[in-house]
Amino acid sequence: MxxxxxxxxxxxxxxxxxxxxxxxxxxxxxxxxxxxxxxxxxxxxxxxxxxxxxxxxxxxxxxxxxxxxxxxxxxxxGTPSDLNELIPPGHRDFVERTLMRLGVPPLGVDESSRAGVLGWxxxxxxxxxxxxxxxxxxxxxxxxxxxxxxxxxxxxxxxxxxxxxxxxxxxxxxxxxxxxxxxxxxxxxxxxxxxxxxxxxxxxxxxxxxxxxxxxxxxxxxxxxxxxxxxxxxxxxxxxxxxxxxxxxxYQATQALREALLKAGSGDTVRSRVYTGKPARLLRNRWTEAWNDAEAPRPLPMPLQNLLVSRAHDRLMASGDPSVVPMPVGQIVGRMNEVRxxxxxxxxxxxxxxxxxxxxxxxx
Amino acid sequence: MxxxxxxxxxxxxxxxxxxxxxxxxxxxxxxxxxxxxxxxxxxxxxxxxxxxxxxxxxxxxxxxxxxxxxxxxxxxxGTPSDLNELIPPGHRDFVERTLMRLGVPPLGVDESSRAGVLGWxxxxxxxxxxxxxxxxxxxxxxxxxxxxxxxxxxxxxxxxxxxxxxxxxxxxxxxxxxxxxxxxxxxxxxxxxxxxxxxxxxxxxxxxxxxxxxxxxxxxxxxxxxxxxxxxxxxxxxxxxxxxxxxxxxYQATQALREALLKAGSGDTVRSRVYTGKPARLLRNRWTEAWNDAEAPRPLPMPLQNLLVSRAHDRLMASGDPSVVPMPVGQIVGRMNEVRxxxxxxxxxxxxxxxxxxxxxxxx
The missing domain is CATH 3.20.20.70 (Aldolase class I)
Known part of the structure; x- marks a missing residue:
């Protein structure tokens, strides 16, 4: 070919x-x-x-x-700190409450010194x-x-x-x-x-x-x-x-991510604005579903949404829980059945x- | 082939x-x-x-x-009349108000004697x-x-x-x-x-x-x-x-439907429950968008939703207005550029x- x-x-x-x-x-x-x-x-x-x-x-x-x-x-x-001021406190509260409710622990001291993803x-x-x-x-x-x-x-x-x-x-x-x-x-x-x-x-x-x-x-x-x-x-x-x-x-996936990817079928993704503020397809899980709750705020525009959830992403990934990993992936995830x-x-x-x-x- | x-x-x-x-x-x-x-x-x-x-x-x-x-x-x-009793009056009011707002006239005497679609x-x-x-x-x-x-x-x-x-x-x-x-x-x-x-x-x-x-x-x-x-x-x-x-x-389309189909691009459809109560892809237009308004009720389950909108569909189709025709069609509508x-x-x-x-x- x-x-x-x-x-x-x-x-x-x-x-x-x-x-x-x-x-x-x-x-x-x-x-x-x-x-x-x-x-x-x-x-x-x-x-x-x-x-x-x-x-x-x-x-x-x-x-x-x-x-x-x-x-x-x-x-x-502006700088990330200027941008951070544009994030409504209600959004921060929702993220924090949701992480608590999902049983996601805080990061350790080493991990929490990271700045989050700024590439957006x-x-x-x-x-x-x-x-x-x-x-x-x-x-x-x-x-x-x-x-x-x-x-x-x-x-x-x-x-x-x-x-x-x-x-x-x-x-x-x-x-x-x-x-x-x-x-x-x-x-x-x-x-x-x-x-x-x-x-x-x-x-x-x-x-x-x-x-x-x-x-x-x-x-x-x-x-x-x-x-x-x-x-x-x-x-x-x-x-x-x-x-x-x-x-x-x-691909150096965490154990939790690997489990989540291997388990997911083609119907287990969702197109959502919660990752970056623009519609992106992600693994559908307890984290993405939480943003559909009646009390959930609307995701912020890019680049604010990613600044808002960047630290949460680190926590979700570090939690070791396959049911909350924040991960962009397409519908072909249903074909992923072994690691090769x-x-x-x-x-x-x-x-x-x-x-x-x-x-x-x-x-x- | x-x-x-x-x-x-x-x-x-x-x-x-x-x-x-x-x-x-x-x-x-x-x-x-x-x-x-x-x-x-x-x-x-x-x-x-x-x-x-x-x-x-x-x-x-x-x-x-x-x-x-x-x-x-x-x-x-049961009979259509039993089922009709299950439709909330608020839904009927919304449909009637929306048709008024969209400038869709009532049906003539001959047309209005039809029973609506019961094949569902x-x-x-x-x-x-x-x-x-x-x-x-x-x-x-x-x-x-x-x-x-x-x-x-x-x-x-x-x-x-x-x-x-x-x-x-x-x-x-x-x-x-x-x-x-x-x-x-x-x-x-x-x-x-x-x-x-x-x-x-x-x-x-x-x-x-x-x-x-x-x-x-x-x-x-x-x-x-x-x-x-x-x-x-x-x-x-x-x-x-x-x-x-x-x-x-x-296909004996009305002039309005034909215009709407020829004009629509692949992005001009929407997957929505407004047609039958189950998700169905339709031409996106002023009628389907009206159901996204803050005041719009949630579509009813099948078969009630179609009973609710069946007469409205007749009115929308008879209106001659390409911007309201109720029509199931797929994303390949974007390829429909001439009648052959x-x-x-x-x-x-x-x-x-x-x-x-x-x-x-x-x-x-």
Whole structure:
């Protein structure tokens, strides 16, 4: 299974794999796909720099990419402490009460000194871009539409391709106009930020909107070789997969997260604003359900909601309770039934996709 | 493009086409697919009998099917007038106020003598089955899970295949246990009653759950040949398409409905309980949005909600206003951009599916 995406990036199979884990990213790139490192967790640009240095060494001449979270419109923002003042006390009370009610213990002294995740802030996302440009990354992807024009220019000047996620055809047309090189058509089924149009409908719609000018990657609901073949049938040149790698040996999940992922079926996710303030698909559990209570406040807009719940996320994850882990994941979580190395997962994807293409060839 | 579904039903292409219009159904069957007539609109079994007699004559020896709406659990029900007493007056007031506010005129004397749609009642659905069994229909499909055991037995005794829609893998397993012959895996994208799992994820999940024991048809988001090829890649033996026929010349749409369908994009539908009491995907418009107002009551359970809004639906449809038409339709409404005959639509589906299979064959 080869498409022109393989030539564009110098990869063996048209599979782009997103992960916040550098171990997963390295394994994907080494196995013939394009690993893309999610940067939102790096508060400190120096830490990202060190991780990319490790990645450069690990993958050798294999290509990789980075993914940042940069809203198209630059929000008014200040320091985290300024922003914290914008969070209503009632919201803080609700979070604290809910954690108590769910039996989630406070963090230990060491853990509570962390600052929470700041990568949702525009200034922090820009620092990620600056660091990435000093490394041989081949792709910079933005999870929230096209990056600002100067970021695209800089990326192009450094020889990077720029990708942007699109949940509607008009998003894809804006991305093209902004100079984006690869459009990721991400359907409703996807984990994390996602829209309301299912992949079956969205992918060919965006392929048609883009009209062959740039490659379209299919995202959302892709977790098996049959789904890769279906994405190619819909006109995508390759796939963008994120959730599937959460179930690999290289992803350093807590025991509670691993249990929750292995147990969840395709119906056990929810699209909700509680994680970042924008609709994102998460594991549905006692924490996400608590925000449906009659007394629950409405989630705050980005970036305030994530500032509000960031410390709660640390507590929920540290609790060791699988029924409260805060985790973005797509509907393909239902296929995650055992923990395996990235290379084995990727090899199976390719085998099943090839078998599917061979099966389809017999129907003509 | 042929699968074993073609042999099972004696059809040329593995396309099953659902429509409430006998004209559409006849045209699908005559063009080589399997037309399936939606029966919910027939209050009078005699009327259905007359329509099926017309259909028998029209399609000759071409196969066709019927679709009924029969909840798995038989609800307590009485006459429509008994049921009407269960509708809270506040709900009636809201409907009346909303129609006024939206500028929807009352019906004329002739129109207002109609009884509303009763096919959602179990007793009426059973009368549809009895009528269908006296005609050479080849398939009886139930839109709400497996029909009752005696209906399946009767259908089998008359040589009919029985199909049931499934929105989750456990539904499909129940259908198999009940003796259903064909499972329709219907994803979130679909028009009408639909679940929360997208087609890309649901179809292979149900194919795996069924394990080859019966054929799986893919429904939800199928409106083009690429989408048919994708469904086959996911393991379906054929497709079940409903929305696409609303845009054909044979479907006798009002001018307002036609305008609304041609104008709507893939993002202009909503999954809502306002049509029947169960979640169903509809055109999103001023009528569906009115039910999101702070003062709006929660929709009633099936069958009360449809009794509540049935007369309102007649008024909304008769109003001639495209911005209020009450219409179940899937996300592929975004592809409906011109009105064409069924045979031309079907021919294009087959051509594009064949082209897609040929394109995929080159990737191996």
């Amino acid at each position: 080869r498409t022109d995406l393989c030539d564009l990036f110098g990869i063996d199979v048209p599979i782009v794999g997103f992960s916040p884990s550098e171990h997963v990213v390295a394994a994907i790139s080494k196995a013939g796909g394009l690993g893309v490192l999610g940067c939102v967790r790096f508060n400190d640009p120096g830490e990202l720099d060190a991780v990319l240095t490790w990645l450069d060494h690990e993958v050798g001449d294999r290509p990789y990419g980075v993914d940042v979270v940069m809203p198209g419109r630059v929000p008014t923002e 802030l525009h200034s922090v996302a820009r620092s990620h871009v600056e660091v990435a440009l000093t490394h041989p990354a081949r792709l910079i992807a933005n999870a929230l539409g096209p990056p600002p024009a100067d970021v695209i220019e800089q990326a192009h000047a450094h020889g990077l391709q720029v990708a942007a996620l699109a949940g509607r055809a008009d998003h894809a047309r804006s991305h093209l106009a902004a100079g984006v090189d690869v459009v990721v058509a991400q359907g409703y089924e996807a984990g994390g930020h996602t829209g309301e149009i299912g992949s079956m409908v969205l992918i060919p719609e965006i392929v048609d909107a883009v009209g062959g000018r740039v490659p379209v990657l299919a995202a959302g609901g892709i977790g098996s070789g049959r789904q890769i073949a279906a994405a190619l049938a819909l006109g995508a040149r390759g796939v963008w997969m994120g959730s599937v790698w959460l179930g690999t040996a290289e 190395p990235v290379a084995a997962v990727l090899a199976d994807l390719v085998t099943e996709a090839d078998e599917t293409l061979a099966r389809l060839a017999k129907l003509t | 042929r699968t074993d579904l073609c042999d099972l039903f004696g059809i040329d292409v593995p396309i099953v086409g659902f429509s409430p219009s006998e004209h559409v159904v006849a045209a699908i069957s005559k063009a080589g697919g399997l037309g399936v007539l939606g029966c919910v609109r027939f209050n009078d079994p005699g009327e259905l009998d007359a329509v099926l007699t017309w259909l028998d004559h029209e399609v000759g020896d071409r196969p066709y099917g019927v679709d009924v709406v029969m909840p798995g659990r038989v609800p307590t029900e 009642l179990h007793s009426v659905a059973r009368s549809h089955v009895e009528v269908a069994l006296t005609h050479p229909a080849r398939l009886i499909a139930n839109a709400l899970g497996p029909p009752p055991a005696d209906v399946i037995e009767q259908a089998h005794a008359h040589g009919l295949q029985v199909a049931a829609l499934a929105g989750r893998a456990d539904h499909a397993r129940s259908h198999l246990a009940a003796g259903v012959d064909v499972v329709v895996a219907q994803g979130y994208e679909a028009g009408g009653h639909t679940g929360e799992i997208g087609s890309m994820v649901l179809i292979p999940e149900i194919v795996d759950a069924v394990g080859g024991r019966v054929p799986v048809l893919a429904a939800g988001g199928i409106g083009s040949g690429r989408q048919i090829a994708a469904a086959l890649a996911l393991g379906a033996r054929g497709v079940w398409m409903g929305s696409v026929w609303l845009g054909t010349a044979e 005959p069924v045979a031309a639509v079907l021919a294009d589906l087959v051509t594009e599916a064949d082209e897609t299979l040929a394109r995929l064959a080159k990737l191996t």
